[in-house]
Amino acid sequence: MFKFNSLSNRLTTIACFLIAVILIVVNVISYYESKQSTSYYLEEIQKKTMHDVNYMYSSYSNSKRIIIESLAHSLSKIAYNANDREIFSVLDTAKRSGGFDTVHFGLEDSGKDYQIDTKFNLHNNPNKFDPRTRPWYKEAKAAGKLIVTDPYKSIVLNGQVVVTYSIPVFNDNKFIGVVSGVYNLNTFSKDVLALGHSDSSYAGVYDKDGVVIFHEDQKRML
Structure with a gap:
């Protein structure tokens, strides 16, 4: 007949209890280790996303700078000898290659301004x-x-958030004017911030005061 109070049954009960405690402890430790590991990998993914977005931002910005600098160099060579059509042609090439919404070339002596947006304006x-x-x-x-x-x-672009790249133009060290390119940051946000987009996350860029500089949702910018 089974006797619960026998020594062997007591030992069996204690052993089962200890095994249950050990399993609980092991599962708790495993849970916290898994949680920490998941948090670590999520953090690493976020860091990688930030790195990629920053790299793409730098690449985008540098490409705009190079195009505007090259445009200023070209204008410095032709500004005094070219006709209006030739100047517009150079500006249009820079606008298309740089993805600018508007390009201006203003002259110091005459106050003349060459502007390209959806059309040529003199x-x-x-x-x-x-x-x-x-x-x-x-x-x-x-x-x-x-x-x-x-x-x-x-105001010209109906409230679109933009930045302007501007550079002085010189001819034989004489200042002759300024050329500038206006770039729509909504385009940048769509092209670059898509790197950080997933079903459960998105990337945004904020300044030190917490103002939204770049965001997939244009209404949240600034």
């Missing part, structure tokens, strides 16, 4: 439009080198 009456009064012109002239504005909402 402003040759400074009383109506004087590029020399515009921030993109004055800031580049004062700096004496390529400048990139902080992101801002463009």
Whole structure:
């Protein structure tokens, strides 16, 4: 007849209890190790995403800088001898290759402005439009080198968030004007931030004050 109070039954009960405790402890340890491992890999994925987005941002920005610098170099060679059609042709090539929404070339002496957006516009009456009064012109002239504005909402582009790349143009060390390219950051966000997009995550770029600079949702920018 089975006797619970026998020594062997007591030992069996204690052994089963200890095994159950050991299994619980092992499962708890395994759970926390798995949780830590998952957190580590998620963090590494986020770091890799940040690295990739930063690399693409740098690549994008450098390509815009190079195109604007090359445009200024080309204009410095032809500005005094080329006709309006030739200048527009050079500006149009830079606009297309750089993906700019608008390109301006303002002249210091005459106040003339060559503008390309969806069409070619020649402003040759400074009383109506004087590029020399515009921030993109004055800031580049004062700096004496390529400048990139902080992101801002463009009135001309219906509130689109943009940055402007501007650089002074010189001919034989004489300042002759400023050329600039306006770039839509919504395009950048779609092209670059897609690297960090998944079913459960997205990438965004914020400044030190927490202002949204780049985001897939354009309405959240700035």
